Every structure is written in C-alpha cells, then in structure tokens.
Amino acid sequence: MIPASGENLIFRLLRTVGQRIVFLAALLAQCVPSLARPRLIVLQVYNAGARSLIIIMLSGLFVGMVLGLQGFDLLQRFGSEDALGVAAALGLLKELGPVVTALLFAGRAGTSLTSEIGLMRATDQLTAMEMMAVDPMRYVAAPRFIGGIIAMPLLAAVFNLVGLFGAQLVGVQLMGVDRGAFWSQMQSSVELDDVSEGIIKSCVFGLACSLIAVYEGYHAEPTAEGVGLATTRTVVASSVLTLVLDYMLTAAFL
Amino acid sequence: MTITQTLQKGSAAAAGSGSVAAGSANDIVVDARDVHYDIGGRPIFSGLDVTVRKGRITAIMGPSGTGKSTLLRLITGQIVSAKGTVLVWGQDVATLGTREIYAMRKRMGMLFQNGALLTDLDVFENVAFPLREHTDLPEELIRTLVLTKLHAVGLRGAVELMPSELSGGMARRVALARAIVMDPEILIYDEPFAGLDPISLGVILRLIRQMNEGLGITSIVVSHDVQELATIAHDSYLMSGGRIVASGSPKELAASGSQIVKQFMTGSDDGPVPFHYPAPDYRKQLFGGDE
Numbered sequence: 427m428i429p430a431s432g433e434n435l436i437f438r439l440l441r442t443v444g445q446r447i448v449f450l451a452a453l454l455a456q457c458v459p460s461l462a463r464p465r466l467i468v469l470q471v472y473n474a475g476a477r478s479l480i481i482i483m484l485s486g487l488f489v490g491m492v493l494g495l496q497g498f499d500l501l502q503r504f505g506s507e508d509a510l511g512v513a514a515a516l517g518l519l520k521e522l523g524p525v526v527t528a529l530l531f532a533g534r535a536g537t538s539l540t541s542e543i544g545l546m547r548a549t550d551q552l553t554a555m556e557m558m559a560v561d562p563m564r565y566v567a568a569p570r571f572i573g574g575i576i577a578m579p580l581l582a583a584v585f586n587l588v589g590l591f592g593a594q595l596v597g598v599q600l601m602g603v604d605r606g607a608f609w610s611q612m613q614s615s616v617e618l619d620d621v622s623e624g625i626i627k628s629c630v631f632g633l634a635c636s637l638i639a640v641y642e643g644y645h646a647e648p649t650a651e652g653v654g655l656a657t658t659r660t661v662v663a664s665s666v667l668t669l670v671l672d673y674m675l676t677a678a679f680l
Numbered sequence: 681m682t683i684t685q686t687l688q689k690g691s692a693a694a695a696g697s698g699s700v701a702a703g704s705a706n707d708i709v710v711d712a713r714d715v716h717y718d719i720g721g722r723p724i725f726s727g728l729d730v731t732v733r734k735g736r737i738t739a740i741m742g743p744s745g746t747g748k749s750t751l752l753r754l755i756t757g758q759i760v761s762a763k764g765t766v767l768v769w770g771q772d773v774a775t776l777g778t779r780e781i782y783a784m785r786k787r788m789g790m791l792f793q794n795g796a797l798l799t800d801l802d803v804f805e806n807v808a809f810p811l812r813e814h815t816d817l818p819e820e821l822i823r824t825l826v827l828t829k830l831h832a833v834g835l836r837g838a839v840e841l842m843p844s845e846l847s848g849g850m851a852r853r854v855a856l857a858r859a860i861v862m863d864p865e866i867l868i869y870d871e872p873f874a875g876l877d878p879i880s881l882g883v884i885l886r887l888i889r890q891m892n893e894g895l896g897i898t899s900i901v902v903s904h905d906v907q908e909l910a911t912i913a914h915d916s917y918l919m920s921g922g923r924i925v926a927s928g929s930p931k932e933l934a935a936s937g938s939q940i941v942k943q944f945m946t947g948s949d950d951g952p953v954p955f956h957y958p959a960p961d962y963r964k965q966l967f968g969g970d971e
Contacts (some may be wrong), residue, residue, distance in 0.1 A: 549799070554797075556758070559785040559813075
C-alpha cells in the first residue's frame with residue numbers, strides 16, 4: 427500500500443504530466459493553422475535560434491577545445507592519439523552537441539519564451555486577443571513552439587561544427603596530432619547513423635524544451651513573482667527532462 | 681458620411697434620462713438573471729440581475745472588489761456562472777462552444793484598463809490586428825480603415841509609435857481605435873478612467889459619448905468614477921455585496937435614500953462599506969497580548 431504522502435506525490439506527478447499532454451495536444455492542433463503564417467514562425471526561429479548563436483558558438487568552441495585536451499591526454503596513454511578526430515566527432519555529434527545545446531537553449535531561449543508569454547498574460551494581451559476572437563494558442567504559442575523545434579537542431583549543428591573546430595585547434599595545432607589522420611579517421615569512422623542519432627535527439631529536446639517554455643509562460647501567474655517562478659521552472663524542468671530523455675534515447679539507439 | 685465625420689458630429693448628450701426598466705424586450709442586448717458566482721468558495725455574485733439595452737450607455741458602478749470586472753468576464757464568456765443565466769443577444773453564453781463564443785466576440789469590442797496593446801506591434805499594426813486576422817481586405821483598405829479610426833481618437837499622427845512610447849491616455853485611445861475597427865455592436869469599457877489625468881479623462885469621456893451617439897454602439901462602462909459616469913450614462917447599476925443594490929438613471933441614484941447608494945455617490949469614507957477591514961477590538965489588540 428502506498429503511503430498517503432506517496433499517493434499525493436504520484437497524483438501530482440500524473441496531474442502535471444497529464445496537463446502538459448493535454449496542452450501539447452491543443453498546441454499540435456493549432457500548429458497546422460499556424461503554418462499558414464510563416465512570417466510569425468520565421469520571426470520565432472530568429473528569436474530562439476539566431477539570437478542564441480553567440481552563446482552556442484562560444485560554448486561549442488570551448489567544449490570542443492576541452493574535448494581535444496582530454497581526448498588527447500587519454501588516447502596518448504594508449505598511443506592512439508590519431509583517433510582524436512573520431513573521439514571528438516562521436517562525442518559531439520551523439521551526446522555533447524544535442525545535450526549542451528538543449529541546456530543552453532533552455533537557459534537562453536526557453537526563459538525568454540516563458541517570460542515573454544507570461545508578461546503577455548500579466549498585461550492582458552492574451553485576454554485581449556481572446557476578446558478579439560483570436561486564439562492566442564494559434565497566434566502566440568504555436569509559432570513559438572514550432573520556432574523552437576526548428577531552431578534546436580540548427581543550433582546543435584552549429585555547436586557541433588564549432589566544437590569540431592575547437593577540438594582540431596587544440597589537437598592538431600597545439601598538441602601536434604597529424605591533421606590528415608585527424609580528419610580522415612573521422613571521415614571513415616563516423617556513420618550516417620551517428621549523425622542522425624544526434625539530429626533525432628536535438629529534435630526531441632527541441633520539442634520538450636519548447637513545450638515546457640511555452641506551457642510555463644502560458645500558465646504563469648499574472649504577477650511579477652509568478653513570471654519569475656515560471657521562468658525558473660522552465661530552466662529546471664527543461665534541464666532535467668533533457669538529461670532523462672538523453673539517457674532513454676541513448677539506450678534506445680544502442 | 682465617413683465614420684470620422686459621424687464621430688466628430690458629436691451632439692450634446694441627452695444622458696441621464698429614463699430608467700433601466702424602460703424600453704421593450706427587443707431592445708435587450710445583455711440580460712443577466714439570478715447570477716451566482718464564487719471564487720474559491722468566496723461568493724462574488726449571489727442573485728445578480730443586470731439588463732443592458734441597445735444603443736444606451738450602461739454604467740456598472742460599485743466599490744473595489746465587488747466583481748464589476750468579473751461581470752464583464754461573464755458577459756464576454758471568459759467565465760461561466762455557477763447558477764443563473766447570462767443572455768447576450770438572446771444566446772445563453774454558458775451553452776456556447778468556443779466557435780460560437782468567438783463569433784459573439786467579433787460583434788463586441790473591449791477596452792481594457794491598461795489598453796492591453798500588443799507590445800511587439802506598433803500603433804498601426806495594433807489597430808490593424810483584428811482586420812488582418814478576420815478579413816481578407818486589401819492592404820490599401822486596411823490602411824484607410826486604420827487611419828480613419830486613429831483619426832477618430834486623435835492619434836493619426838502616432839501610427840509609427842510603439843506601445844512603450846505612448847502615455848497611459850494615448851494607449852487607451854489606441855486601444856479604443858482597435859476596439860472599434862471591426863465596427864462592433866457592443867463596446868465594453870473596463871475602468872476606462874483609472875489613472876488618467878483630467879485632460880485624458882475628458883478625452884476618453886467624450887469619445888465614449890461619441891461612439892454611442894455617432895455610431896449607435898451599445899456601451900457598458902465599468903467604473904467607480906461616479907461624477908464622470910453621471911454625465912454620460914443613460915442607465916446605472918450600483919453593485920455591492922454580490923448583488924445590485926440600486927439601479928436607474930444617474931439622477932435617480934443620486935436622489936436615492938439608500939445608505940449604501942448615498943455613501944458611494946458622495947464618497948463617504950465610512951458607512952455600510954466600512955473604512956476598517958474586519959479586525960478584533962483595537963484596545964484589546966494593542967494591549968491584550970496575543971489576542
């Protein structure tokens with residue numbers, strides 16, 4: 427028998443998950459009509475994607491450089507430093523690229539989405555839309571949701587590209603790994619499946635992070651404190667869910 | 681005659697005549713009967729009756745926290761009453777689906793207390809927003825309509841400004857232009873005078889009257905600015921304790937012998953609506969320890 431507190435916890439968890447699933451269903455229903463306004467979606471891809479480029483590129487560069495240093499140190503012990511390119515590429519494409527991008531996305535674009543929608547709620551903008559017979563789910567939530575899903579894989583691709591450049595910079599330029607071996611081993615060992623695994627992960631993380639950000643903003647208490655709490659929940663929930671989903675997806679791909 | 685010319689015609693008001701009970705049943709636009717509504721177990725309405733007639737300015741007045749804005753939410757279908765009916769154009773709002781609610785709202789305009797302008801759009805796009813969402817009008821016609829409405833509220837020159845660049849009064853006038861751009865049959869004003877300087881207040885007051893007289897729009901004004909409302913309202917309701925405690929023309933309300941009506945109309949700080957929030961005995965609380 428489950429104790430009362432445990433029962434309460436399970437009930438709350440089920441309710442939380444259920445609310446988000448219902449919201450997702452309503453959101454998906456509005457995504458098709460929302461596609462008729464590509465200008466709104468392009469604007470959101472710009473907001474969530476292009477405006478996150480600096481932090482993504484900077485983080486990608488340093489993650490790649492650290493990967494180059496650590497990888498070289500490890501591989502050197504076995505005399506296989508030429509495999510640094512493969513190690514860096516697989517690490518970035520399959521794990522670090524999608525995961526770190528999702529964590530950064532939650533911190534940069536996710537919080538921005540939540541606070542923007544939350545403030546629209548607090549200043550009656552969403553109610554005003556409803557009063558003008560315009561569904562805010564279609565006009566506000568769906569374009570931001572779609573924009574986030576499109577932006578995430580693109581950002582992960584940029585992260586991977588800059589990360590590989592960083593690994594090459596340290597491995598080849600600094601540590602003296604052979605340039606030809608670095609690139610040729612990467613080219614021969616990295617399969618299309620490895621790339622597609624990263625892309626699928628990015629898309630799933632994009633969906634999860636965008637859903638949480640839009641949901642929290644849409645349901646934020648219409649007060650300064652309420653919007654602040656919703657923004658915090660977005661970062662925490664997105665980060666935890668990204669790591670949980672990463673484990674599940676990795677296990678599924680193996 | 682253009683809408684602007686019609687608005688600018690602005691004849692003297694014949695406000696303050698007649699009573700709420702007057703008029704035929706065909707004139708009734710909004711009819712709320714025996715409405716009960718509570719929030720978290722706290723009753724907001726317990727048997728509320730309100731009637732709004734076509735082409736008239738109806739004022740809903742009452743102390744803060746009596747549920748004036750909640751009544752507007754009931755009329756516009758944002759919430760549903762626990763008991764009783766709210767009929768708008770003869771339709772029970774509680775029974776309408778989302779599609780029907782939206783169809784009903786297309787015939788309404790609402791002015792929010794803070795304007796509720798979309799902050800990522802400039803003034804022009806804010807006013808054009810309902811037209812772009814609900815019509816396929818050519819761009820040239822949208823431009824003409826938007827400029828006409830903005831001219832009517834005196835802000836044709838502000839088309840390129842963003843909402844953050846507007847004063848409170850200007851934002852409310854832009855919101856009014858947006859509310860009338862679809863030529864609604866009912867205009868709902870939620871606290872239109874709150875926080876305005878005397879000039880802006882006078883402008884909004886004149887515009888409400890002009891919308892009613894020039895365009896024949898039925899107006900529902902929720903406010904506690906008694907003196908201002910008395911100059912434009914045809915019918916008035918005074919709410920307190922979850923029900924209507926007085927109704928009639930502003931003149932009739934002013935002549936009422938009811939203590940609550942007197943307190944509200946004269947602005948007395950104590951009376952049926954007490955100055956002090958319910959509290960234990962002052963002396964006991966000060967000197968009686970934890971009691």
